[in-house]
Amino acid sequence: MGSFSIWHWLIVLAIxxxxxxxxxxxxIGSDLGGAVKGFKDGMKDGASSDAPAVNPQVTVNKTSDPNNTVxxxxxxxS
Known part of the structure; x- marks a missing residue:
């Protein structure tokens, strides 16, 4: 009880x-496989990038502030 036998799965597959x-x-299977392949390729391209992931829009000015703020x-x- 609670688990399905092979016959249950064969009936579901037939339906x-x-x-x-x-x-x-x-x-549907080929579309899903293409999407998974594209996702994996995108992950490889993102990981193989030589440039570090830095947000170029934000710059930090570190000054010797007596309150230790940045x-x-x-x-x-734009």
Missing amino acids: VVLVFGTKKLKN DVDAKTK
């Missing part, structure tokens, strides 16, 4: 094939 058809399931100059993107 899915009858409802959607094999051609539509094939297209002034930040934020530039707006």
Whole structure:
């Protein structure tokens, strides 16, 4: 009780094939596989970048302030 046997899964698979058809399931599978491949390629490209990830819009001016505060100059993107 609570777990499905192989027969339950075969019946569910048969119903899915009858409802959607094999051609539509094939297209969905290839679209999903292409999306996963594109995501993996994007992750590899992002990780192999030689430049460090720095936000160029924010600069920090470290001065010898007696209160130990840091002034930040934020530039707006134009």
